[in-house]
Structures are given as structure tokens and as C-alpha cells.
Amino acid sequence: MASTAHSATSRVAWLAIPGAGYLLLVFALPLALLLASSFQSEQGGFTWQGYTNFLSDPFNATVVWNTLKIAFIVTGLCLLIGYPTAFAMARTSLPVQGGMFLALILPLSVGVIVKSFAWTIILRSNGPINHILMSLGIVDDPVKLLFNERGLVIAAVHVFLPFMVLPIFTVARQIDSRMQEAAATLGATPVHTFLKVTWPLSLPGVVTGCAFVFSMAVSMYVIPALLIGDRYQTLPAMMARAYLFMRDRQAGSTMAVVLLLIAVFIVVASTLLTRRLQARTQAQGVAA
Amino acid sequence: MNSICMVRWARGLLLTAVALFMLLPLLVVVLVSFSDSSVFNLPSGAWSLRWYDSMLHKEGLGATLSLSLGVALASTLVALVLGTLCAVAIEQGRFKGREALLAFLVSPLLMPGLVIGVALLQALRAIGLQDVFGALLIGHIVITLPYVTRTVHASLVLFDMRLIEAAQTLGLSKPRALLQVMVPGLAPAFLTSGLFAFLASMDNYPISIFLTDARQKTLPIEILRYLEESPDPTIAAISSCLIFLAIVVLVVAERLVGMRRLAQF
Numbered sequence: 001m002a003s004t005a006h007s008a009t010s011r012v013a014w015l016a017i018p019g020a021g022y023l024l025l026v027f028a029l030p031l032a033l034l035l036a037s038s039f040q041s042e043q044g045g046f047t048w049q050g051y052t053n054f055l056s057d058p059f060n061a062t063v064v065w066n067t068l069k070i071a072f073i074v075t076g077l078c079l080l081i082g083y084p085t086a087f088a089m090a091r092t093s094l095p096v097q098g099g100m101f102l103a104l105i106l107p108l109s110v111g112v113i114v115k116s117f118a119w120t121i122i123l124r125s126n127g128p129i130n131h132i133l134m135s136l137g138i139v140d141d142p143v144k145l146l147f148n149e150r151g152l153v154i155a156a157v158h159v160f161l162p163f164m165v166l167p168i169f170t171v172a173r174q175i176d177s178r179m180q181e182a183a184a185t186l187g188a189t190p191v192h193t194f195l196k197v198t199w200p201l202s203l204p205g206v207v208t209g210c211a212f213v214f215s216m217a218v219s220m221y222v223i224p225a226l227l228i229g230d231r232y233q234t235l236p237a238m239m240a241r242a243y244l245f246m247r248d249r250q251a252g253s254t255m256a257v258v259l260l261l262i263a264v265f266i267v268v269a270s271t272l273l274t275r276r277l278q279a280r281t282q283a284q285g286v287a288a
Numbered sequence: 289m290n291s292i293c294m295v296r297w298a299r300g301l302l303l304t305a306v307a308l309f310m311l312l313p314l315l316v317v318v319l320v321s322f323s324d325s326s327v328f329n330l331p332s333g334a335w336s337l338r339w340y341d342s343m344l345h346k347e348g349l350g351a352t353l354s355l356s357l358g359v360a361l362a363s364t365l366v367a368l369v370l371g372t373l374c375a376v377a378i379e380q381g382r383f384k385g386r387e388a389l390l391a392f393l394v395s396p397l398l399m400p401g402l403v404i405g406v407a408l409l410q411a412l413r414a415i416g417l418q419d420v421f422g423a424l425l426i427g428h429i430v431i432t433l434p435y436v437t438r439t440v441h442a443s444l445v446l447f448d449m450r451l452i453e454a455a456q457t458l459g460l461s462k463p464r465a466l467l468q469v470m471v472p473g474l475a476p477a478f479l480t481s482g483l484f485a486f487l488a489s490m491d492n493y494p495i496s497i498f499l500t501d502a503r504q505k506t507l508p509i510e511i512l513r514y515l516e517e518s519p520d521p522t523i524a525a526i527s528s529c530l531i532f533l534a535i536v537v538l539v540v541a542e543r544l545v546g547m548r549r550l551a552q553f
Contacts, residue, residue, distance in 0.1 A: 016377035019370035019433060020389060027396055027430045030407035037410065085306045088299040096303065102538075103307035105550055109484075109534035110314060111491035113508050114527040117515060118313035121320055121328045121524075128316065128330065158313060161306075211398070219400030222493050222508075226515065236402050240497070243406055256403045267398050271391070 031260065038253035050254035060238075064258070067235040070149065071217035074156045075164075078213045079206065081157070082164035086205070087198075089165070090172035104162040112159055116226040119155040120146060123227075152227045159223060160216055164209040171205035203277050211270035215263050235259050314531050321524035328521060339525040346522060349510070356507040359421065360489035363428035367485050368478060370429075371436025379444040390441060394434045401494030404430060409498040420504040427495045432485035436478075443477035476545040483541055483550075487534070 041047035054060050089100050107115060122128055125142035133139045145151045175198065183193040221236045230237075235255060242252035316330070324334035343349065374393055378386045396404060408427050417423055447470065455465035493508040500509060514523050541550055 010382065013377050013381035013383045015373040016381070016389060019374035019393065019437065022370060023393060023396070023430065023433065026408065026411075026426055027404065028392075030411035031399075031403070033411055033414075034403070034407040081306065084302055088302050092299060092303065100303055100307060101550070103310045106534060106538060107310050107314060109487050109538055110531050111487075111508060113491070113493065113511050113515075114317065114530055115313055117511075117523060117527060118317045120515075122313060122316055124328070127328075158309065161310065215398050215400075219402060219494075221402055222512065225512070236400060236494075239406070240402055243409075243498070252406065256400075256406050259400045260403050263399050263403075267395065 034253055035257055035260075037249065038257045042250075050250045053251065054254045054258070063233045063235055063238055066232065067218060068262075070152065070156070070234065071214050073153055074160060074217040075210050075214045077153065077157045078161050078164040079210060082161055082209065083168055083202075083206070086165045086168035087172045087202075089169050090175075091177060104165055107158070108162045112222050113226070115159055116155055116223050119151065119158065120226055123151045123154065146227065147229055147231070149228070149232070152224055152232075155227050156217060156220060156223050159220075160213045163212040163216065167208040167212070168202060168205040171202050175201045204274055207270050207273050207277065211266055215266045218262055218266075219259060317524050318528045318531060320521055321528040323521060323524075326520060328519075328524070339521040342520075342522045343525040343529075349526075352505055352507050352510045355421065355424075355504055356490055359424045359428055359506065360486050362425050363432045363489050364482050364486045366425075366429050367432035367436045368482055371433050371481070372440050372474075372478075374433075374437045375441035375444055378441055390437070393437045396430050397434045397438075401431070401492065402498075405495040405498035408495065412499070420500055423499040424496060424506065427499050428489045428492060431492060431495065432489055435485040435488065436481040439481035439484075440474060440477045443474055447473050476549050479541060479545055480550055483537060487537075 038050050039046055039048070041049060085100075089097055092100075123145035124130075125144065125146070129145065130139075130142040133143060134141075145154070179197055179201075180193050183197050184190070188196065219236050220234075221240060224232065224234050224237060236259065239252055239255040239259060242248045242255060246252075319330050320328050321339055322335050322337070323329050323331040324336040324338070325331075371393075374389075378390050378393075405427065408423075408430075412423050412426070417426075451469050451473070452462075452465050455469045456462060460468065491508060492506070493512065496506045496509055500506060505513070511523060511526060538550070
């Protein structure tokens with residue numbers, strides 16, 4: 001009896017074969033081949049050429065810096081707006097919470113292109129934002145919001161904000177508001193309560209949200225294409241151009257590998273961080 | 289008392305501001321689509337349906353839409369089958385490295401889409417696959433599969449397996465028990481993950497751009513091309529239809545599983 005139960009649970013493992021095999025063949029293997037091809041010279045031998053070319057051009061450093069800088073700004077702003085929003089949602093009435101879910105999920109269900117397009121309308125110099133600013137007398141001339149970093153950041157924050165709010169909301173809901181009240185009763189100042197109680201407990205959600213937003217912001221392509229255009233180069237845009245227009249496989253695959261490394265770094269770092277946070281919470285639970 | 293009131297006010301103000309920020313862009317697109325003006329203006333007095341008319345007469349839009357819908361439907365269905373099998377294997381199996389396997393199965397969501405697209409393009413060229421629909425289907429399953437695996441797995445973790453045993457005690461065979469007890473229990477997970485997988489496929493640009501050719505394009509690629517070549521409010525009309533589609537899908541899903549389940553896609 002025990003052996004049949006055992007064989008049943010071990011047989012169940014085989015169900016993962018089609019899906020896992022599929023991703024190995026169509027996702028992992030092509031990525032490995034891409035990595036290999038970035039080291040391949042025109043004649044087929046091994047070469048560092050792609051990487052030395054990439055590193056020797058100072059323009060590439062600017063592009064990588066731009067890409068990371070925008071991703072940091074977007075992630076920071078999403079956290080700054082998303083964190084209080086998630087907590088406000090967790091502490092508000094159920095109907096309001098439902099309304100907020102709708103406000104976050106409806107834009108999430110509409111494509112990135114539609115949303116970016118919407119922002120190009122809103123931010124143009126004769127668009128609604130400038131119209132309001134000028135009729136209120138805040139500015140005399142239209143503020144340039146399109147085709148610069150400001151517009152790009154606004155649209156990217158709009159697209160990625162739900163990915164920050166939802167994971168933080170999940171942890172915020174689990175943090176008992178009485179814990180904060182207890183800390184206050186025991187004489188902790190609001191700042192102290194936040195730093196010692198709320199923030200550490202919410203960190204798992206913060207890490208998940210930031211990892212999501214940062215990895216998407218580093219690799220975004222459509223939003224910069226529509227809101228800032230060709231003049232401002234990011235790593236994904238340069239990579240796509242190398243493949244689609246310049247037919248430069250070497251440069252393209254090198255940039256793809258750099259982009260991939262950034263993404264892998266984010267995943268590994270956030271996983272390790274989450275694990276450490278969990279271990280710490282468990283240790284504290286045992287101590288208590 | 290006063291400070292509690294202030295906190296309430298601040299909370300309400302913040303939530304209202306965020307909700308407006310999230311929804312206003314969509315509203316603007318819908319308003320522009322009904323505008324009479326041929327530049328992107330909010331309708332001032334004169335409302336018109338001319339951009340919807342222009343959309344219906346846009347050449348090639350029908351073929352583009354049917355290609356996008358076909359790929360999205362097919363890749364979602366395949367993902368639902370493969371993803372559920374993976375989720376069951378990970379949750380029920382007793383083998384080492386299950387966590388690592390789950391992480392691998394979900395990892396395409398965290399990798400840059402353009403890089404996946406380029407890698408696939410090289411691989412498919414190497415084996416000589418020319419068919420656009422086939423290439424798109426292969427590529428889109430890579431991004432639809434993680435949604436299903438993740439959500440169905442999360443739902444299985446919460447599923448009480450004793451219900452299956454109870455059903456068997458009550459005389460159902462194991463397959464029947466699985467079909468009649470577990471499948472309805474997992475239905476919300478199928479629905480939400482299928483929904484988001486479908487929308488992700490419909491919206492995908494970075495993978496599709498490498499797998500399509502000049503004749504066969506998906507909707508996002510075509511919309512971006514319109515925007516770059518001949519921006520007129522026809523795109524606002526197409527976008528409004530997509531927004532309307534998202535609203536319909538969400539209303540149906542909300543009725544079936546509730547808004548809170550949807551947020552855990």
C-alpha cells in the first residue's frame with residue numbers, strides 16, 4: 001500500500017515534463033545559443049570581439065547608464081506612490097478597496113501601447129495637462145513633457161504602478177493594524193513604529209514589487225519608443241536596432257547578453273533577499 | 289479624534305489621486321476617439337463617429353486582428369494544459385528541486401522580452417521554421433505558460449486534498465473525483481490566469497516583433513506602425529475598442545470570481 005502511494009507521488013512528477021521540457025527547448029536553449037553566439041566570430045571561432053567593442057565605445061556606457069538611471073527613478077517613484085497607496089487600500093472600507101482594485105486592474109488589462117499612446121496625447125504641448133496648467137496661470141508657456149525624460153518617467157510609472165501596489169497590498173493586509181497601535185501605546189513615536197514594525201514586516205512585498213518594476217523598466221521598449229523617440233537611446237532600443245535595422249548580429253547578441261545579465265542579477269538578488277527576510281522573520285518568531 | 293479624521297482625509301485624497309492617475313489616460317483615449325477633429329483633441333462640442341468608420345475601412349486590420357486573436361487563444365489553451373500539469377507535478381510530487389523548477393517555469397516573466405524574441409528568432413532560423421503563425425505560437429506560449437503555472441500552483445497549495453479522498457470515500461473513482469471536485473475548485477485559477485495570459489499575448493510586442501514579417505503582423509506591431517507613419521485618431525478608436533474589450537472581460541471575470549481573486553493573477 002505504502003509503495004503504491006509512493007509510486008503514485010513519484011509518477012505525478014512526470015506531469016511536469018511537457019511544460020518544463022517545452023521551456024528548456026524553446027526558452028533556455030535559445031538563450032544559451034544566444035550567449036554562445038555573442039562569443040562567436042564571423043568565421044565561427046571564439047572571440048571576445050563583441051564585448052571589447054561594446055566596452056570600448058563610451059557611448060554604450062552612456063546608454064547603459066541611461067537605462068539603469070530611468071529604471072531606478074521609475075522604481076523609486078513607484079515605491080514612493082505605491083507604498084502608501086497599498087497601505088491606505090489595506091486600511092480602507094471594502095467598497096473603496098474594490099474600486100481601487102478596478103482602478104489598478106483595468107489599466108493592467110489594457111495594452112502597453114494603448115497606455116503609452118494615451119500619454120502622448122495627454123502630455124503634448126497643446127494637450128490637456130498644459131491646457132490646465134496655463135488656464136490656471138501656473139505657467140505662461142506650454143511645459144515640454146513629451147520627447148524628454150519627464151514624459152517617459154510619468155508614462156512608465158503609470159504602466160508599472162500596479163505591479164508595485166499589489167504585492168505590497170498583500171503584505172500590508174497581513175500586518176495587523178493593532179500591532180502599530182500597540183507600539184504607539186507603548187510610547188513609540190510614529191516614525192519609530194514605522195521603522196521598527198511596519199517597514200520590516202512589509203519588506204517582502206517591497207522586494208517583490210521593486211524586482212518586478214525594475215526588471216520591466218530596464219527592458220521596456222514600447223514606452224520609450226513612443227514617449228521619447230530615437231534620440232534617447234536605451235539598451236533595449238539599441239539592441240533591437242542592431243538586429244532589425246543594422247543586421248549586426250555580434251553587437252546585438254552582446255547587448256542582449258548584457259540585458260540578460262542585468263535581469264538575472266535582479267532575479268537572483270531579490271530571491272536571496274526574500275529568503276533572508278523569511279529566515280529572519282522565522283528566527284524572530286522562534287525567539288518570541 | 290481629530291488626528292483620526294485627518295488620517296482618513298489623507299487616505300481618501302491619496303486613493304482618489306491614484307485612481308484618477310490610473311484611469312484618466314484611458315478616459316482621454318476614449319474621448320479623443322469620439323472627437324470630430326483630425327488632430328488628437330478632446331471633443332469640444334462636436335462629437336463624431338468618423339474614426340470608428342475609418343477603423344472599419346482600414347486595410348489589413350481584420351487579418352491583423354484575427355492573427356492576434358488566434359495566437360492569443362491557441363497559446364492560452366496550450367498554456368492552460370501544460371501549466372496545470374506542471375503545477376500539479378510540483379504541488380503533489382515529492383521530488384527534489386521543486387522550488388527551483390517552479391522558479392524556472394515562472395522565469396520568462398522576469399526576462400527581457402526582446403532578448404527572448406531575439407534568441408527565438410535565431411533558434412527558429414536555425415531549424416528553418418518560416419511559418420509566422422507557428423513561430424508566434426511557439427514564442428507566445430513561453431510568456432503565457434508562467435502565468436498559468438504560477439496561479440494554478442498558488443491555488444493548488446490552498447486546495448484541501450482531503451476533499452478528493454472524501455469524494456472517493458463517497459464512491460467516486462479517482463479520475464472522477466479529480467474532475468468533479470478539483471477542477472471546479474481550481475476554476476477561478478484557470479479563469480484568472482487564462483485571462484491574463486490571453487491579454488499578455490494580445491499585448492505582446494517585444495517577442496512578436498522578431499517573429500513576424502512584412503505581410504503578417506500582430507495588432508500591437510500594426511498599431512505602433514500606424515502611430516509612427518500616419519498618426520490620426522483612428523488609433524484612438526482602435527484603442528477604445530481594446531479598452532472596451534478589457535472592461536467586458538473584467539466584468540465577466542468579476543461576476544465569476546470577484547475582483548480580489550483577479551488581483552492575484
